[in-house]
Amino acid sequence: MAPKLERFVSPGKGNGLRAAARIQRGELVHSAEPLACCVSNKLSRHVCHHCFSRQETLLRCSQCKMARYCNTTCQKQAWIGHKRECKCLKNLLPRIPTDSVRLAARIIFGLLNPSQSRSEELFTLEDHESHLSSMSEQKKQGLSQLASMLELYLQQEVSDLEVTSALPPSCQEPLSLIAKVTCNCFTISDGELQEIGVGLYPSLSLLNHDCRPNCVMVFVGTKLNLRAVRDINPEEELTISYIETLSLTEDRRRQLEDQYHFTCHCQLCDSQEKDGLMLSGNESKWCPLKEALPRLEGLKAESDWPALLENCSQLLSTVGDDVPDENLYKLKMTDMAIDASIHLGHWEEALGYGEKTLPVYRQYYPDPHPVHGVQLMRVGKLQHYLEHIEDALDTFKQAFKIIKLTHGVDHPMTTDLLMKMEECRSELDQKSSSCLRIEEN
Numbered sequence: 001m002a003p004k005l006e007r008f009v010s011p012g013k014g015n016g017l018r019a020a021a022r023i024q025r026g027e028l029v030h031s032a033e034p035l036a037c038c039v040s041n042k043l044s045r046h047v048c049h050h051c052f053s054r055q056e057t058l059l060r061c062s063q064c065k066m067a068r069y070c071n072t073t074c075q076k077q078a079w080i081g082h083k084r085e086c087k088c089l090k091n092l093l094p095r096i097p098t099d100s101v102r103l104a105a106r107i108i109f110g111l112l113n114p115s116q117s118r119s120e121e122l123f124t125l126e127d128h129e130s131h132l133s134s135m136s137e138q139k140k141q142g143l144s145q146l147a148s149m150l151e152l153y154l155q156q157e158v159s160d161l162e163v164t165s166a167l168p169p170s171c172q173e174p175l176s177l178i179a180k181v182t183c184n185c186f187t188i189s190d191g192e193l194q195e196i197g198v199g200l201y202p203s204l205s206l207l208n209h210d211c212r213p214n215c216v217m218v219f220v221g222t223k224l225n226l227r228a229v230r231d232i233n234p235e236e237e238l239t240i241s242y243i244e245t246l247s248l249t250e251d252r253r254r255q256l257e258d259q260y261h262f263t264c265h266c267q268l269c270d271s272q273e274k275d276g277l278m279l280s281g282n283e284s285k286w287c288p289l290k291e292a293l294p295r296l297e298g299l300k301a302e303s304d305w306p307a308l309l310e311n312c313s314q315l316l317s318t319v320g321d322d323v324p325d326e327n328l329y330k331l332k333m334t335d336m337a338i339d340a341s342i343h344l345g346h347w348e349e350a351l352g353y354g355e356k357t358l359p360v361y362r363q364y365y366p367d368p369h370p371v372h373g374v375q376l377m378r379v380g381k382l383q384h385y386l387e388h389i390e391d392a393l394d395t396f397k398q399a400f401k402i403i404k405l406t407h408g409v410d411h412p413m414t415t416d417l418l419m420k421m422e423e424c425r426s427e428l429d430q431k432s433s434s435c436l437r438i439e440e441n
Helices: 072-092 099-111 137-154 160-166 174-182 251-259 267-271 283-301 303-320 327-341 346-362 370-383 387-408 412-440
Strands: 003-010 016-017 029-030 034-041 186-189 197-201 217-222 223-228
Touching: 034 099, 072 099, 072 137, 072 223, 099 137, 099 160, 099 174, 099 197, 137 174, 186 217, 251 267, 283 303, 283 327, 303 327, 346 370, 370 387, 370 412, 387 412
Parallel strands: none
Antiparallel strands: 003 016, 029 223, 034 197, 186 197, 217 223
16 A cells, blocks of 8 residues: 655755645544553553553562553563563662653663564654754753663663664764653553553654644554544645644743744744633633642642542632633633542532533534544543433534544544444433333323
8 A cells, every 4th residue: 555644854844744645534644653662650550561551450560560461461462572671670679760761761672672673664763853952951951860860770781882783873872862752752642632651653753743733643552543634635744733732822832842842833823813712701810710720730640639629619610600611721620620520429510510611622622633522522421421311422423523533433432432322322212112101001
C-alpha cells in the first residue's frame, strides 16, 4: 500500500509531514510503534508496563519493585526490554528516575538491541532537534540535572563504549539526548485521553503543531494511530496539537514557547477568536474562580475528593448564573466537580455538572474532536447508570458519531460505545414490552 504521508520542508517551520494523496475525514493516516516508551511514574502501580492497560491488580517485579504486569505472559514478553532497566532501577533504589530519564535509558537499551532497528523511518533520533541553543540557562540547568541522573542510572549496567556505539554522534552527550527526548516525546494516553505514559515515535515527531489541527493521535496500548479529522488535499500539511488547546491564546503560546521553542501563528492564535468567549462574564465575578484553580488542582492531585467537591460546589454556587457556563475558569471548575462527584459516588451531582458542560464542549471542540466524544460518553454512562435510558442512548449516539472517526471503528472505545447503545435499546424494548403488558391487563 502506498504511504499516505511524506516528509517535506514546511515554510517557516522546518521539517514537516504532508499528505501524499487525498485523505478523507476519519481515515487512518499512519500507525507507529514507539522506538521506546515507559509508563508514567505516577501511574506505575496501576498500568501494565508491557501492554499499558489499566488493571485493578498487577504483578510486581520482584527485583526492581517498580515494574508491574497484567500476568506472567506480559511479564515474560516485557523481559527483553526490562532486563537491563530492572538492574538500573534496583541499583538506584529507593530513588526512582523521572519519566524522561527512564525513556532516554530505554532508547539506549533499544538501540543496543539490533532487532529493534527501524530502517524505514522517515526521521531518526539523529535528525531530532535538541533546541539547547534556544533554551534559557534555568531550563538548561534543569536538563543538566536530568542528564546527571541518567549517567548515574546507567553507570553500572551500560558502559560509555556501549552508549557511544548505540547512539548517533549528536546524542552521545547525555544532555543532548535528554533535551531531544523532552522536546520530541509524546504523551501516551488511554482511549479516554488520560495520560498513562510517554514514548518516542521518531517519524511522527515531524508533525507540526496547530491549535486547530487536521489530525489527531489516538493510542491502542502503545501503538499510535494518526487519524484525519478533516478532509485533507494532496500536499497539504498534516498537523496535530502538541498541547491541550482549551486555554487562552497567551497561555497556549507561552506553553509552546517554553516546551517546544516556537511561537504559534496558527489561525486560532492570530485571530484570538475564542478568547472573548473564554473570558465571558463580569471579571470581578469570575476572578475568584481563576484564583482558586491552582489550589483546587492541588486537591485533585492529592485525590482529596471531599475537599475538592466541597470547594468547587461552593464557588460554583456563589457565582451562579452571573458567570456563563462558557467561561474558561467556570468550565474547568465544573469538570473538576464532575471528577470529584464520580470518585465519591455522587452520581446525580456528577450528571448535573456533566450535562452543563456538553453545550460548551461543542463550542470549544469542533467535531469530530476526541475530547468532545469522550465527554459525551462520560455523561452517557452517568445517564445510563441513573436509568435515564432514552437520554443515554441519544448521548451515546452523539459520542459514536465522533469516536468512530477519531478513534476508528475497531478501537476498544468504539466497541464499548456500540455495546452501550445496544444495552440501551434492549432496556427500552423491555420497558416498552412491560408497559404494553400492563395496558393489556
